[in-house]
Amino acid sequence: MRYAMAVDTKKCVGCGDCVVACQTENNVPHGYCRDWIVENVAGTYPKLEIELRSERCNHCENAPCVRCCPTGASHIVDGGIVLVTHDECIGCGACIESCPYDARYPHPEGYVDKCTFCVHRVTDGENPACVDVCPTHCLHFGDLDDPNSDVSKILKNRKWKVLAPEAGTKPQLYFLT
Amino acid sequence: MKTRRDFIKISAAGVGAAAIGLHALSWDSVTAQFVADGDTSPVSDEELTNYPTFCEVCFWKCAGFTYVDKKGNIRKIIGNKDDPHSNGRFCPRGTGGVGMYWDEDRLQTPLIRETKADGTQYFRKASWDEALNLVAEKMNKLRLEHGPECLALFSHGTGGKHFSHLVKAYGSPNITAPSFAQCRGPREVAFTATYGEDVMSPERTDIRDTKCLVLIGSHIGENMHNGQIQEMSEAIDQGATIITVDPRFSTAASKSKYWLPIKPATDIALLLAWMHVIIYEDLYDKAYVEKYTFGFKELKEHVKNMTPEWAYGITTIDPNVIRKTAREMAAASPAVLVHPGRHVTWYGDDTQRSRAIAIVNALLGSWGRRGGFYNPEKVHLPKYPAPPYPKPKRSWRDAYPPGKYKLVTEVLSTGICDASIPNADLDCHLRGWIVYGTNLMASLPDQKKTLEAISHLDFLVVIDTMPMDIVQLADVVLPECTYLERYDPIRTSPHREPYIALRMPAAEPKHETKPGWWIAKELAKRLGLGDYFNYENYEDVLDWQLKKVGSSLEEMKRIGVKKFNREFDDLYFLQNLEDFEFNTNTGKIELYSTELEMEGYDPMPKYTHHEEPADGYYRLNYGRAPMHTFSRTSNNHNLWDLMKENSVWINPKVAKLWDIENGQYIWLKNQDGIVTDFPVKARVTERIRWDSVYLVHGFGHTDKKLTRAYGHGASDSKLVSKIHMDPIMGGTGMRGNFVTFLKEKPGKEVNA
Known part of the structure; x- marks a missing residue:
């Protein structure tokens, strides 16, 4: 089993609903976020393009944050989800520095926090909160080992890219272009 | 006669808890939500109870469920999959509606304007009885001395229906919403x-x-x-x-x-x-x-x-x-x-x-x-039994010469302002306003005229959940609870198939706030109009109505949204060139x-040249951001996190000319010399033409009581001082205003 997410940049309008839904689902404190929106504008008026992306932890197969964690708090569970055990985290911040996607933040309670792919929902067979809330249906989630999963099908049919491939992290967040 | 009704900075005496300071990322002040007791983990849905609602953060009114934990805390709001407005997916504002409930800046108690011996004004905390008695006293006096037609209601949103019912029962036809003329x-x-x-x-x-x-x-x-x-x-x-x-x-x-x-x-x-x-x-x-x-x-x-x-x-x-x-x-x-x-x-x-x-x-x-x-098609719910409304003898239209805005089909909000300013031709100008759920300082253009109209009023009552800018001008403030804490009329908006949706409370009203239906009913009682509100609880009304269409409150509490069959199979009624007579x-x-020809307007549209910006000025365009609704959400913590202020979009060529850098804070001044209250961040972007600038609407709040929103960004409404009236229906054209840039903080005299 290999969980992954695909983000359709052709449909994302950058509304930030994924951010709020994550905040209320996961009790993320105000002023912090586990996912966020990136807007890239290219060209000059009137020859312009915008790419809008909803970003979060890439749940890398080769995760530098897990490798550098001195206590083993950062770890990978079934399905490839990268998690942080709050009680084992000493808040040293090495993982934050090592992440090429800037996906982690220091939680005010003293540990490092980030996207969990809503593991509490996913293990119940549900989608992450951000996927289920997105009004444009631009987020696709599922098991890459299952060829019939939403995410497998869309990655088969569409062009996609990953971010910072040069980092060699084997990220599991795909952007449909 | 009155220089009263200065903008009150509500921080004055007697308003209860001190305002919490603005600490964007400080843990102490931002944890009002659920984490105050150290609870920082997600809760699985099995541990939560949900209650149907439909959203009131904007007019789309998506139906969903409010999730409440065992401690009675509202945790999240999720769309109802059976609802055609949302299809189970709320937008960021609907999802962030929890922030309205938790907002520590909410209005908490009724407030009454008082004047000290030295002339300074402040809001005094009052009991509901005292506040309602005062409003009823003012309304009774108005009815007796000038006639009920001298009262006007501005409303926006579902709860407004309670007050339009009250105002119609009172005898005034002057019920308006900015959604028509603006x-x-x-x-x-x-x-x-x-x-x-x-x-x-x-x-x-x-x-x-x-x-x-x-x-x-x-x-x-x-x-x-x-x-x-x-x-x-x-x-x-x-x-x-x-x-x-x-x-x-x-x-x-x-x-x-x-x-x-x-x-x-x-x-x-x-x-x-x-x-x-x-x-x-x-x-x-x-x-x-x-x-x-x-x-x-x-x-x-x-x-x-x-x-x-x-x-x-x-x-x-x-x-x-x-x-x-x-x-x-x-x-x-x-x-x-x-x-x-x-x-x-x-x-x-x-x-x-x-x-x-x-x-x-x-x-x-x-x-x-x-x-x-x-x-x-929509479901037609029968009206709950009430006596017929009295017939008004006058209306706001008497303020205009006959023949103006002939095709107007709703009451003009700006018309209410005009009809509230005394003039020789008016036998009676409007003297009392009730404002429900709309921040007139942001929703109406030409603030100067709105303020002038308000200065002539005998009384202004504002019903809201938040200390919006208009609240500062009120004589009496009645704090409503949020939509998550109350019953409201059934949603019956038209769709491909007819649907109804229920809003019910998921929690007790916070502080001393009350639902709109209760406030209207209590006022009616004091005005001798109790017959129009012939029920104990609003649940009685809902159950009565729902049973008439084959449902019940009990059923709707379970499902939230109910679909009905279309009466006619004519969704695409001209698909195959069916015979049809249009209502023209x-x-x-x-x-x-x-019709236009008969009323003296062009029967076919013509292009007319509109005024263009003078040298050094740019057309002010404005619009929306997906995470905010007008000015009403700017203090909502969840949504404020996504967007704290607006920025003025400037084309790079223009920015270069003015030597303005991306991210630099500047002031905007319009063609009438009006300057923004606060500096606004320049967003230098290719996304905007060189002849115009762009602001997201709804920022630049002037009330310090909105601890997050206060002072952030620029109010486009303030800069829209010139209105191009639509001669056909009285719409207020607002995009004929032009602004220039000030790189230094302007002196006081500029703002006068």
């Missing part, structure tokens, strides 16, 4: 003149099934009209062509096959040129036009010389692009939708521009057709409007 009025009047029916809300636009969607300044995706976004996304999947006309590279423009970066204020020229191409290249739907329309010959003659080349000189749009887009629309016909937009009060000839949109749709045969405009003078779709 928003969709021209569109409704234009479509009614053309098709005998209006566009309604939610719009009857079949975006889901369209093959070609044309947006004229309509920024779907930035305006987060949920159902429309979802359908646009579906249309993108289906390979629909999107054509966006906008001087700004909007989000929708970035999803479009064609973006027409039009010169502002020239849309009618483009629409006329499109008509020209569609008619003279023989691209129109001949059978449809022949069967249903009136005045084709006149229209053909009218647009004869309005070629794409003619329009090029006006709009700056390449004639080939005008032709190509017209052909693309025609190729998709009748599954083509030239979207009528929603906020359409721009330049004062907005009814005529909306008419042009209606006409292009008619030529392409899209009205009543799949992929164009469908025929919605000729019984036809009027390309040539006999």
